[in-house]
Amino acid sequence: MTDIKTLAGQCRDASQVLARLSSDARCGLLASMADALDADAGTILAANERDLQAARDKGVGAAMLDRLALDRQRLAGVANALREVAALPDPVGQVTRDDTRPNGIRVQKVRVPLGVIAMIYEARPNVTADAAALCIKAGNGVILRGGSEAIHSNTAIAAALKRALRQAGVPDAALTLVEDLRRETMLELLQLNDIVDLAIPRGGEGLIRFVAEHARVPVIKHYKGVCHLYVDDSADLQLALGLLLDGKVSRPAACNSLETLLVHADIAPRFLPLAADALRARGVELRGDAATRALVAGVAPAEEADYAAEYLDLILAVRVVDSLDAAIAHIRRHTSDHTEVIATGDPAHADAFVHALRSAVVxxxxxxxxxxxxxxxxxxxxxxxxxxxxxxxPMGLEALTVERFVVRGEGQVRS
Amino acid sequence: MTDIKTLAGQCRDASQVLARLSSDARCGLLASMADALDADAGTILAANERDLQAARDKGVGAAMLDRLALDRQRLAGVANALREVAALPDPVGQVTRDDTRPNGIRVQKVRVPLGVIAMIYEARPNVTADAAALCIKAGNGVILRGGSEAIHSNTAIAAALKRALRQAGVPDAALTLVEDLRRETMLELLQLNDIVDLAIPRGGEGLIRFVAEHARVPVIKHYKGVCHLYVDDSADLQLALGLLLDGKVSRPAACNSLETLLVHADIAPRFLPLAADALRARGVELRGDAATRALVAGVAPAEEADYAAEYLDLILAVRVVDSLDAAIAHIRRHTSDHTEVIATGDPAHADAFVHALRSAVVxxxxxxxxxxxxxxxxxxxxxxxxxxxxxxxPMGLEALTVERFVVRGEGQVRS
Structure with a gap:
């Protein structure tokens, strides 16, 4: 078996061919990748069935089986997602700055691909196609290291995508699926800081921490999303209730779902009973502080750990706060820097909330x-x-590029 | 002595106060920092004299002594540099995207400070003030870990700057000078990925490699600058000669100086003798391939290692290449991703050079x-x-910030 350093080096070399394709050529390549998935549907689904059978034999749970499973419709969805990526605006070559210095040199900043991106992920085989498409659209080579549960599915998907690369005249090492799934091989990959420009781990917190702790290559990740909703005393109650239900109930396992509700003390007597009824009607368990429990019967006490928890489930931690500043202080202490929400009717409170918090999305x-x-x-x-x-x-195509300087002169010198 | 984790945590807390200052307040703070340096000039120069004396006692070389030395004029220059930083446009709060989605939510991307930046550097005490000013201007806390040679100078400078912070109502931990210079303490600092958002090492390649290899916090660095000049067959000879002399001779110890000259074979017989005369007149030693040595007498043979070397000295590696593509291939093999230059009269060659290379500056x-x-x-x-x-x-203030999302709606939900 070829060692991982050699494979990564081949991916880097191939990425340089990819990076020199025109925007139209990369767009056409993505469309061909989608077509290749459609053409290979039978092979891919048969491979997926092997993975599913192995998983069933191991007795894995239903949720995991569902993440692993492909069918004609899901696979067609994956192919169509590639066609959508093909049609997205191309970040490569974008000029983000263009000015002329007093000495006459023209200084531009221009987006270029990052180079080689290593995706480290778990069960979902659609990530193999999705992530490859985004990396390649932005002119990057991609090294895919999926989970052993999906190895047959991933191999079949990668084979289809690699065929499209070859047909476009790009060495198919631009998409490299790691078949050696030993942990020490992943560790070796994560040390290749002369070759790999970025590692993106996706999956459970354990996998992500493992990657972050062992990588010498740059890593971009999030561990968890402990998202907060603060209901200000000036909030419209129905508006706040809508945000609360959508945030907690619509997809509790998503990282952008709410985990903690903070309510201003002045509005809590009106809002909390309303909220509790609506949440309980949807099967949500509440865990609250003393003030919450004084207003709503049958709420379990919240431990300090509840305010740090990412439940990913129909459970909500609740706290009554005396002020906007107290809400901000709570969020600062417990934030995972993911997403925080304020429901408010007061623009000054909205601005204060936005400015005080430095989470990725406010x-x-x-x-x-x-x-x-x-x-x-x-x-x-x-x-x-x-x-x-x-x-x-959230990171899109632009995050898979970096701006560099292009300078044009007529012989200017500094000295 | 307070342990480094506690110090770093205090810096982070203080950085949040700093980040909430208005742009004008941060601008005023920078001006006060400059004034504090002027006011403390006597103390700072006395401290610098202690460092210089210790360095002389150790028998360090003249170049190092010069890097370490401050005098009234240099210190006034440092203070004035802070005033210039104060006057720069503030990146914090800049809106880099602003659009409204079909569902009516308004999505902005807004620049926020990175948080806490650790500067790891060597002898130059001016870095203490320069780096602190840039980090603070962009709303960041800064942890300064300078070299032991400059400890008295750095302490005196930091004391002045910290006074200005306190006067502005910012806890002075926003600027934290590490006084415990043991290597294990630096290692501990570089592991604090829950507190330190970025480490920037500046100094020799050894220091930078040490930081990059041991950090669990993100590191932005460059090891070296093996900068290339390619003289195309279409180049104006005098223009190319100007770029060559400025690039090699004006400050050979700078990372943006030229280390390798590549010349197209068709122009080499006219350009190389001219270039060799001009370079030798300025004390530059040439090391060339066989073709170079056939055209210019007395050139030492270049080993393969010469083409990878960052001489930082009056030495230049030279190679004759058969084509633009051969020049590009040479640069790709030896690039340090810093800066590459083409001298050409042909716009198509210029574009090909720019597109083929992915160095930071072309x-x-x-x-x-x-x-x-x-x-x-x-x-x-x-x-x-x-x-x-x-x-x-090159990284300016903008590189000390990151864009995050601010979303405003009227109660929109996803489900």
Missing amino acids: MVNASSRFSDGGELGLGAEIGISTTRLHAYG | MVNASSRFSDGGELGLGAEIGISTTRLHAYG
Whole structure:
């Protein structure tokens, strides 16, 4: 088996061919990748069935099986997502600054691909196609290291995508699927800081911490989303209730779902009973502080750990706060730098909330569930960053590029 | 002595006060910091004399002594540099995107400070003031870990700057000078990825590699600048000669100076003798390939290692190449991703050179010595990045911030 350093080096070399393709050529390549997925549907689904059978034999749970499973419709959805990525505006070559210095040199900043991106992920085989498409659209080579549960699916998907690369005249090492899934091989990959420009781990917190702690290459990641909704004393109650239900109930397992509700003391007697009824009707368990429990019967006491928890489930921590500043202080202490929301009718309170918090996404009177690349207009999402560097929040194509300087003169010298 | 984790946590807390200052208040703070340096000039120069004496006692060389030395004029220059930073446009709060989605939510991207920046540097005490000023101007806390040679100077400078912080109502931990210079303490600092958002090492390649290899916090750095000048067959000879002399001779110890000259074979017989005469007249030693040595007498043979060397001295590696593509291939093999220059009269060759290379700065008919934050219009420079992430090339104030999302709605939900 070829060692990972050699594979990564081949990916880097291939990425330089990819980076020199025109925007139209990369767009056509993405469309061909989608077509290749459609053409190979039978092979891919058969491979997926092997993964599913192995998972069933191991007795994995239903949720995991569902994440792993492909069918004709899901696969067609993956192919169509690639066509959407193909149609997105190309960040490569964008000029983000263009000015002429007093000495006459013209200084531009121009977006170029990052180079080689290593995706480290778990069960979902659609990530193999989605992530590859985004990286390649932005002119990057991609090294895909998926989970062992999806190895047959991932291999079949990668084979289809690699065929499209070859047909476009790009060495297919531009998309490299790591077949050696030993942990020490992943560790070796994460040390290759002369070759790999960025690692993006996606999956459970354990995987992400492992990558972050062992990588010598730059890593962009988020561990968890402990998203807060603060209901200000000036909030419209129905508006706040709408944000609360959408944020907690619509998809509790998503990282942009709410985990903690903070309510101003002056509005709590009216809001909390209303909120508790609506949440309980939807199966949500509440855990609250003493003030909450005084207003709503049957609420379990919240421990300090509840305010740090990402439940990813129909559970909500609740606290009554005396002021906007107390809400801000609570969020600062417990933030995961992901998404925070204020429901308020007071523009000054909205501004104070926005300015006081430095989370990746801060929302005023809008649902935390909009904290998503597609919803925020990025077109697609390669991941979410709570690392306050390079990209912060949902990451789209632009986050897979970097700006560099291009300078043009007529012989100017400095001395 | 307070442990480094506690110090760093205090810096982070103080940075949040700093981040909430208005732009005008931060501007005034920078001016006060400059005034404090002027006011403390006597104390600072006395402290610097202690460092110089200790360095002389150790028998350090003249170049190092010069880097360490302050005098009234240099210190006034440092204070004035702070006033210039104060006057720079404030990146914090800049809105870099503002659009409304079909569902009516308004999505903005707004620049916020990174948080806490650790500067790791060597002898120059002016970095203490320069780096602190840039970090603070952009609303960041800064942890300064300078070298032991400059400890008295750095302490005196930091004391002046901290007084200005306190006078502005900012806890002076926003500027934290590390007094415990043991290597294990630096290592501990570089592990604090929950507190430190970015480490910027500045100094020799050894220090930078040490930081990059041991940090768990993100690091932005460049190891070296092996800058290339390619003289195309279409180049104006006098223009190319001007770029060559400025790039090699004006400040050979700078990272943006030229290390390698590549000359197209068709122009080499006319250009190389001219260039060799001019360079030798300025004391430059040439090391060339066989073709170079056939055209110019007395050139030492270049080893492969010469083409990878950052001489930082009056030495130049020279190679004759058969084509633009051969020049590009040479640069790709030896690039340090810093700065590359083409001298050409052919716009198509210029474009091909720019597109084929992914170095941080690519120049057409302009001196490599312009690869500098001030020269490129950034106003000031905190460092140069050859890390293809976040910032690539000279880094100014903007590189000390990150864009995050601010979303405003009227109660929109996703489900």
